Amino acid sequence: MAWNVVDRNTAGDLGPGISDAVRQKIRGFFDRYPTRRAVMLPALHITQEALGYVSLQAMRDVAEELEVPPSDVLDVVSFYTHFWTHPRGEKTIMVCRSLSCELLGGRELVEALKEKLGIGEHETTPDGRFSLMTEECLAACDHAPCMMINEKMHKCVRLDQLDQLLDDPDNDRLDMPRSDLYDAPGGEKPDYAALARQHGHHDEPAANAEDDDLGYTSDVGEMKDS
């Protein structure tokens, strides 16, 4: 097979950076920890809220705020499954794939969603509305099978309810008092539809996704080709 040699000397398009308001919000966390670096996860959460994903430029900006090399931010972003390194949709559906849910239909749920939305894992619908991913046990096994749409947990999801669930405009909204601690400042939100148009939705799979299906698409794999 042909080898791809990835050029790391140049970066190409780094994507959007974070706003001053986001920087301010990140700085608000500095007092809570004895080191700046410890603000990494809060900073990335807020960044992802504001941009929809964590772009390379955003990683550089966060690195600057936390006074670490950008490679350290990349390292952290790629380690945790919640951070996306390419744009995602307005609503991210996170389906549980662990044992209790699987026993009660989790696998079928993922398949049904893939078919209904016409996308695979770590992909986004062309209109920018939905992205799909699976995650290990969401700690709601008593309500298996379950999935989350953004913040909202949907329990005991039945396949015949799926259409209704996906159409519900409030399917990602929590009906309770929220804390905006980890939110983007001032409700900053990306234009998801534009992001989806700009970046296409059926991205090439990760560099080695076709080689062995670990049943999971590596998100950082995206960057390998960028």
Next chain:
Amino acid sequence: MPKIIIDGKEIECRDGIPVLQAALEAGWDVPHYCYHPGLSVVASCRLCLMEQKMPHPQTKEMGWAPKLFPSCQTPVKDGMEVRFHSESVENNQKHVMEYYLLNHPLDCPVCDKAGECSLQDYSEKFGNATSRMVEDKHKNPKKDIGPKTLLYQDRCVLCTRCVRFADEIAGTGELAVVERGSRGEIDVFPGEPLANDLQGNVVDLCPVGCLLDKQFLFRQRVWNLQTVPSVSPADSSGACIWIDANDAGVHRVRPRFNERVNEWWISDEQRHGFEYVNREDRLTRPRIRENGQVRGASWEEIPAHLRAAFAGDGSAFVISPMLSNEEAWLLATFARQVAPNAVLACGHVPVEGQDRSFPKGFTIRAEKAPNRGGVERILAHFGGPQMSFDELCGQAADGTLKAVYVYGGYPAAWITPAQAEQLSRLDCLVVHDLFDGPLTERADLVLPAAPWTEREGSFTNCDGLVQAFERARPPRSGIKAEGQFFQELCGLPGLFRSAKIRTMLGESIADLAETFQPRKEPEHAH
């Protein structure tokens, strides 16, 4: 010094080191990947495991503990007993070696590391040559991670030595692990390539052929190279190096452990700066100007010529900091033989910026010559008329000096046009150098020099440390190496041997008589 028992044999070891280091120093071959004495301990490869005797929790009787311990993470303690030759240790080694091969491409035929690859060696010695995985291997890309370095991801064993090096020694942190689990990779941030001035070390550190040096890429198979201990002339630090060379030239420079100077590392300048020794346009024949005509000369006719030209007043010798202690001493001795009042001057000392120190103390010296310390020490010993090279040029221009012998030996053009102009007004200018330049054009006698790879001797570094270097290659055809030539000038018979000259020199300058021998470290890239 604590005494510990390894495999039933008592050994004495240094204090405060891990058992693994003690075992390696005592000659055991313990497979290990993540441990490197110059880096923090992460104990993650789990290849160096050993058995240890522990008191039984209830009976307090000493016996082999049921679990294995990472020998890289266990400090030596007087009286402790461990073993590497046991069924469970060897069983672990077999399994780990099999795991490493699961997704490894095994493209040794095209891998630069082949022949000095610990994955090859360990597999042969501790593992099985096969893996029982019948699924497809996952393939990772090759990455161009910096101007001088490539990363063949699929060969990586994820020991994180390179990452720790960038964090701890270089302090620049360009390298990171990305992804997790079996999909982990080493990478840099896009657009932030690995470009610090020590980065070449990651290639030596890498126990497999994952990180590769573009300078050495596909250049030679390592089993065709001869390795010689040497000292880097790239700056005044006296970093110890290995030179890998063969009949086709010098191919690679690697660090050689030295606890007083460079420890396990060298700078990129010390590593990559040798290519000039292979240059085709090096001077290889003596040349003489007679009656305005330049002709080739033979080495035999030169001593008489020099004696005649330098016997009178107004002669001077420029002794370059590129020369070894022995050569400098011989040249100075000759100078005082032919002309007791000859001026002696230390040659031009190239300086670039300031000394630069890295977090753990590695320092790149601003002074880009290996032996100013030694030359100055020798000149001080000889006494008599001396001046700086600048002054000497001035006196050459105003006619005070009549005959000057300039030894250069620098890797690149070094003299300013103004200085060359000043020196061209002499009655006799002898230039002994590696390459043609503004000075050789004006010289009455040109002598071809040999680079340090083709000589032997000792350098005195910026801290006064005297260290010997060996000859990696014979002088290029047509060249008489400096030591031999100067020795003949002085009328000493026989072949030049730096150790012999050092003894003679030591009779008058005691502090240059002894060379420092670094501690012998086990080969840690393995």
Next chain:
Amino acid sequence: MPYEQILMRNVGVKNSQSLKVYQQAGGYASAEKALKMSVEDLVEFVKGGNVRGRGGAGFPAGIKWGFLPKERETTYLCVNADESEPPTFCNRVLMEHDPHMMLEGILIAGYATRTNVAYIYMRGEFTEQFHIVQKAVEQAYEAGYFGTNILGSGYDLECYVHRGAGAYVCGEETGLIESLEGKRGWPRIKPPFPAIAGAFGKPTVVNNVETLAVLPHIIERGLDWWNGLGTANSKGTKMYCISGPVNRPGCYEAPLGISTRELIYGEDFGQGMRDGMKVKACSPGGLSMGFLRGDLFPENPSKGEVDLTSDYDELDCILDFDDVRRYDLLGLGTAAAVVVAEDTDIRRVLTNVCRFYALESCGQCTQCREGTAWMYKIAQRIEAGAGRSFDLDLIEEVTKNMGMMPGMSICGLPDGAAWPIRTLVQKFRAEFEQHLAAQAPNAAAERIIATNPAAYDLPVLQGRALQPSGGTYLVPKD
């Protein structure tokens, strides 16, 4: 007999998350009491209760606190709310319904460990729970339970919620600390233990949510009450979880020492299997502790004796810290059971379990990184109907050569991987063999050639890869 609900007393109560409701039930009185005790007395008191950690390792809390160096300036308390072990959800229930119970526990533990900053490390998937806990923390600050000079005692404690972002291994205490410090959650080598050098290099205590939540109750009701609950070495009350195809999945509180069968079938617990199915397998302590054979298998004729070599029903296993070991389980874990019904293909369970560990291994240690990924590949092939009997031996061999117990890893994740995978392969070998026998005769060979022609081309493997059952040439011990 319904057991008294202590930790879960507020579940189902209206507005149970609010400070007011908690205080009405006597909340924060224990903390007030604790703050009046001397630190030494408090630690001794908790030691007397033998509060074994609820996070999985079962290490007594008071003793853990005692490891902190006498002389220290800064101490950190990390609350392990990373609950990622499938299928465990008791911490979620606690935080969702009664966050102040945990906060009171934090205050008590913080005082006992002379901590001035506590971090609640909460997994990223907890969204609702995050808002609830964050709100509760704010309320507690307002009421003066956090901040400076708490309740006039002169003791200061800051409490922050720190959200994770999706990594099981960040539940491991040193992985948690690394993650808190803003790094990838790579567990650290020990020593030094967190009690000596943990978060930010300072002495640190990591405790599970439930471990902390029991503290107010012990102080309120006294040691005699606590020590009167449970079995010999397992004291107190515990939140058990049950999920899978049972009639009433959920989280139920009971004193330590109920049996697996009771958890599945008990009136106060799972209330039996859906559609009257039989239990094929049950992992009673969270996924990592290993599987028991269910009542699909015949009853063990010799009552009380455990016979691991025969396929007998093992649901009599008592869920406390000791009895589980007789059944070849790693430990009690989180006491969260998942039940596999008789109609489930055991190969599918194997794949699911293998996938979890393959994707969650952090990738530092070779055995864990490569072993889990390899086993997942094998399990996928077996499930696809292309397995070999040799594969089962191979999986068994791999599981025996990984983990912290044989010294082959930094953290306990691979032990947690080895146990369920090995017990599945060993205890359900007969079913695997049945599936293998039902495969198309050349299925394994064909799939191997299709996915990895190189495996067949390699001279060393030629033929060998295709043997339906090759002998192991690395002879496993025992």
